[in-house]
Amino acid sequence: MTDFTFYTVAMSRGQISRWALHEAGADYKQIVMDWESRPESFKTINPMNKVPTLVHHHGDHDHTVTEAAAINHYLAETHPDKNLLPDTHEKASYFRWLFFASGPLEQAIMSRAMGWEVPEDKSGMAGFGSVELTLDTLENWLAGNDFAAGGRFTMADTYVGSQVVWGLQFGSIEARPAFEAYGARLTDRSAYHAAKDIDAKLIAEAASSG
Template sequence: MTEFTFYTVPMSRGQISRWALHEAGADYEHRLLDWGSRPESYKAINPMNKVPALVHHHGDHDHVVTEAAAINHYLAETHPDKGLLPDAHEMAAYFRWLFFAAGPLEQAVLAKAMGWEVPEERSGMAGFGSFDLAVSAIDDWLKKNDFAAGSRFTMADTYVGSQIDWGLQFSTIGETPAFKAYVERIRQRPAYGEAKAIDAKLIEEASQE
């Protein structure tokens, strides 16, 4: 039995956590689910019925992690020798941008894609303020820093980077010189290529069925 079971759909946010599994060199097997139908039993793993989800088979018991950002950080914690965790000086930026990308940034991008307008006078109630404010906050950081936690790649980049990468690919985030350069840097990671190739092959196979 592998140490981890990874529940995913190839064309989904599961790609974010598959990248993390490969960065960590985790011993895992995947269980593929469909977009439309999920076995009822899956709700015991994720009551939200969403992917990705990770089950850590830990001795005589299992730990379940859901939420791509949490899964990715959990993998960094469980593989501490891989250099993916922040050091004491990187930790503030690491958590700041990891949580920012999973919260305000994702909400801002989704709200825009759905056409949900936040009235200007009520932007103080919205955690992301406004789309422009949220996107420029991370853009400004990446103008001055090569990576989420500072000058080197950490696990935070698998999540922050995926948000920017997908945003540029699907034009839900406008390209800026800092975003373009950041995405070029993270795409050079061998683990990014390995993980993306697995999902691309699964997507291709499914399209031929």
Template sequence: MAITNSKDCNLIFYTNPMSRGQIVRWMLEETGKPYQMEVLEYNASMKDPEYLKINPLGKVPSIVHNGKVVTECAAICAYLADVFPECGLAPSVTERADYYRWLFFAAGPLEAAVINRTLGFDVPQVKERMVGYGTYDAAVDTLAKAVTTHEYIAGSEFTAADVYVGSHVIWGQQFGSLPKSKAFQDYAEKLMQRPAYKAAQEK
């Protein structure tokens, strides 16, 4: 394991550069809090018994904060926004409807639709009610409307939901898993100008 940053830090981030760990690294940079990063290798240190105690699936990213383990990108983003409220990365509790809605839409229906399409699987019409997204086109159209309704995904302010949803949109534009459209391109370009996004990419 390659270790960087302070060994005395109470926030440890397990990742690999070629993984969804990029989402969490962006979120960590948005908080501005110190963290220790451990880079794991596929089919090697990710499968070490020591790491499997943290994430039994042997995948990244994971974080350990004050001895508590959090896995899954959407959960990590929401967790970090909650434990560091002074960073302003979550709306007030009474204003979190859109925040939760789109954070978990991206983690559920959108990701399933995109991955199935990438794998070459299209849901038969008679089976559409069995999947959470119905059709790829329906999921994409829903997302396109969401990113153009407000300045950011949950309203007028940037939040942790933009880190997660935005990562899907940025990757979708870069790798072709989402259609090229003005709605997606404008949203992606706006987020890519954030200093924390740039800092995460440099790392």
């Protein structure tokens, strides 16, 4: 049996965690689903019925992890030899930007995609403040730092970077030089390509059969 079972749908946020699986060199088997034919039983693993979902087969018991950011960090924790965890001095930035990307940045991108407007006098109530403020804040960091945790790639970049790369690709983040340069640094990685190739193949197969 493999160490992990990875539940995914090809064209989904599952791609974020597949990248992490490949950065970690994890021993995993995939269960590729499509939205319509997701088995009811999947809800017993993730009641949100969402992907990515990861199950860690750990000795005589299983651990389920959901939420792409949590999954990616969990993979770094379970593969410490891969040097994807932050060192003492990188920890603050690592967690800051990992949570920033899965909280404020995700909300900002989603609010833009959905056309949700935060009234100006209510921006203090919204965790992301405003789309502009969120993007300016991340841009400011990336203009002075090559990666989320500082000067080197860590697992935080698989999540922060996925948000940036997807945002640029789908136009929910405007092309700013710091975002584009960051995206280029990340998409150059062999683990990124290995993961991307698998999902691209699955997407092509689904398109040709449907």
